[in-house]
Amino acid sequence: MTALPLIFSPEVAQARRHGSPVVALESTIITHGMPFPDNLDTAWSVEEAVRAAGAIPATIAVLEGKLHIGLSEGELEALATAHGVAKLSRADLAVCMAQGRTGATTVAATMIAARAAGIACFATGGIGGVHRGAEHSFDISADLHELAQTSVSVVCAGAKAILDLPKTLEVLETLGVPVIAYAQDSLPAFWSATSPLPAPLRLDDADGIARAHLMRAALGLPGGQLIANPIPVADEIPYDEIAPIITRAIDVADAQGITGKALTPFLLDRIHQLTGGRSLEANISLVRNNARLAAKIANRITTLSQNA
Secondary structure, eight states: OOOOOEEEOHHHHHHHHHTOOEEEEOSHIIIIISOTTHHHHHHHHHHHHHHHTTOEEEEEEEETTEEEESOOHHHHHHHHHOSSOEEEOTTTHHHHHHTTOOEEEOHHHHHHHHHHHTOOEEEOSOBOOBOTTHHHHOOBOHHHHHHHHSOOEEEESSBOTTSOHHHHHHHHHHTTOOEEEESSSBOOBTTBSOOSSBOSEEEOSHHHHHHHHHHHHHHTOOSOEEEEOOOOGGGOOOHHHHHHHHHHHHHHHHHHTOOGGGHHHHHHHHHHHHTTTHHHHHHHHHHHHHHHHHHHHHHHHHHHHHHO
16 A cells, blocks of 8 residues: 655644644645745745744645645745646645646645644635536535535635635535634625625634534534634725626636636736735735634644643
């Protein structure tokens, strides 16, 4: 049987030895989510946000077939400037590793890696979900099914606002995934702190979220939790302002026939142009904010587990 080629960074390896809290971070935000050098600056600042909140960051990526749990500064720099890096989800993670290639992990692939590494909490920007027009295209992100089967708590700013948010919420409910809004009753919508959608669940502190994570494990329930953390209001683009901009970007993508894995990067770039760069600034803010909350949750999960 082939052994899983996991490579822990020295910082993460030390955290594992000492029983310190660790937060997983994805790598597609570096390779496919932002232009250079914003991607590298954001990666560094998000890792620092995790450390400042009392946990150890573990940015995850596949480098030459090895699944790296934590990246060095040099590895982050190389990934931020690389071209042709594969975008890995559940379907293609194993093939990429078996071929000895390099790839960046999406939400689904990062969750798989985090579970394999024994990491309970993961911070990202926004999850994938049901794309608009999915009733014709059947374009639904693997992130949703991953949340239903992989026991990792995922902190995000909601699903990406380019998606069909009501349908995404409906699929998550069908799959039995708890969607927990942090400290508010409205579901966040990525660049926007609130949306017209009410949140199914609400918890107001990291301790409550950590206890819910551990209770799911005690009940033997499969799957993780989705914690929807609103972007700081000072950095948001209000829902009523961003909604028509998203519609314009989607119309351009439809006209150009852009679909599949190319769609999200295209839409994010077009929205960046249409907002004069405000969407990128908001994206950076919300990722840092999610990293801070994830670190607090990871701390509480670790403390509660050690005291059990």
